[in-house]
Amino acid sequence: MVPRSLSWRSDAVRAVAPHWRLGGRAMAGVALAILAALGIGLRVAAAWGPLGLDEMWSLTLARGLPSIGDAFWGLPHDNNHAFNTAIMVALGPDRPAWVYRVPAIALGVIAMPVLARSLAGAGAAAALTGALLMAVGLPFVDFGSEARGYAGLVLATVIAVDRWRCAMAAPDPTRMPGRWGLAAAAGLGAFSHLTMVMTVAVLGVATLLLVGDRARRFGPVLGVSVRLFAPTALALVPAALALAVAIRRGSGLRIGDIDPFTPAKLFGGLGDMVALTLGLPASPATPLLLVVLLACLAAAARRGLVSSETLALGAASFVALPVALWAAHVPNVGYPRYFAICAVVLVFTLGEVAGRLWRRGDDGRRWMLATVALVATANLLADGQAIRAGRSAGPETLAIMRAEGPVRYATNRRAMATLLLGAASAEPADPASSPCALPSPWYVAVGDLDMRSDGSVTLGAGACASLYRVRKAFASNPMSGTQWTLYRLVSEPSRANTVSPGRGT
DSSP, X not given: OOOTTOOOOOSSOOTTSOOOOSSOHHHHHHHHHHHHHHHHHHHHHHHOSSOOHHHHHHHHHHHTOSSSTHHHHSOXXXXXXXXXXXXXXHHOTTSOHHHHHHHHHHHHHHHHHHHHHHHGGGOHHHHHHHHHHHHHOHHHHHHTTSSSSHHHHHHHHHHHHHHHHHHHHOSSTTTOTTHHHHHHHHHHHHHHOTTHHXXXXXXXXXXXXXXXXXXXXXHHHHHHHHHHHHHHHHHTHHHHHHHHHHHHHTTXXXXXXXXXXXXXXXXXXXXXXXXXXXXXXXXXXXXXXXXXXXXXXXXXXXXXXXXXXXXXXXXXXXIIHHHHHHHHTOTTTTOGGGGXXXXXXXXXXXXXXXXXXXXXXXXXXXXXXHHHHHHHHHHHHHHHHHHHHOSOSHHHHHHHHHHHSOSOEEESOHHHHXXXXXXXXXXXXXXXXXXXXXXXXXXXXESOOOOOTTSEEEESOGGGOEEEEEEEEEXXXXXXXXXXXXXXXXEOTTTSOOOOOOOOO
């Protein structure tokens, strides 16, 4: 299906012939080692402290498994990241938190030189920029210090993108030197996190865009796509079979939490991932950042600052992917962590732009150095804030309750609060279910409640209403978006004003 006469000249500089011209190969190697040490330090610092909510959930699931193999074919749960669950089963249930995070640290660190090697063909400036952004970027530091499957997903995604770029840069598309590496990355990545399928889909769309633009004929487009992705499809079969067996054994797939689809959540989650990768805070305005990003990508393409491969990846990641998710109304898209492929593509793009600007001389170098320094500094500040905040509000919440009153609380999300705080409460999940009973002295809210401007909230109604006021609101992890707020009882039933009860989200 692919004629031998079909060939092209890629405008990407292939990694098979790297050009280290930023002070020589030795100096670039030293710089890369320094960046790796920085990345290790940030991940180790972020790995201290108690397990976060999602990590506790993963450990709870692992505790119920009789064997390591059941992590792959005996746990039909969307929070089962198979490789991570298997490691937790092997380590046992009572290890310090940092022990469970060591594999993520290792995988996160390995991703840095792999990405740098992929960008080395565009020069040392490109390789070092990519490694720097991978070392300090908040999403990568978070993934690389969390006892879950995202660090493995990121590493598999970096390898898959690298192998895809290698295949697309080959002058003879019938040979495709990277397709088996792409298949291996996809197969292993799917056992780290099932959203590896999104990475494969993005690469598939990018292939159609790129080969279609070069060949202008349907036959070569289909032939190249089938030849490239046939091994990848086979490599995904083991993960699919394992999931099917687990679903059959467990009488269905269990979903931990479903956040219904809305377009605002989709573009908010994707926009937040772009913002966090650039060192910017997540905010309601981040969807506008997607428009700016696409405009910058188009401008960079016109000025020859990105290759056709990178342009195709950008179009697939930031246009085709959200369109497909919107069409399918996929839930939970408001969480930035599900857009790991977009963060990786953004780093590849910034690295390539940096490399080409550096080669253009003084003006380009000044712009490149200023921009990279600004993004890296912003990410370091965000990393510091995240490390200080920690992953779990549980210890501080318990400390406040023990210091100021009985450790007895109600909550709007009993399962999540129990994971966070332990089984310290025998209260009903919603005090409104028995509104005139003795109210709990504390209320732990997961998500947002309908608060007044003074930070108070009323639970129950009429003579049975109880008034609570915010004692402490805990900053949510920007990658997960779960907000925790501790409320203190200030007025018991029959003494609070009559206001409709607030409900958690």
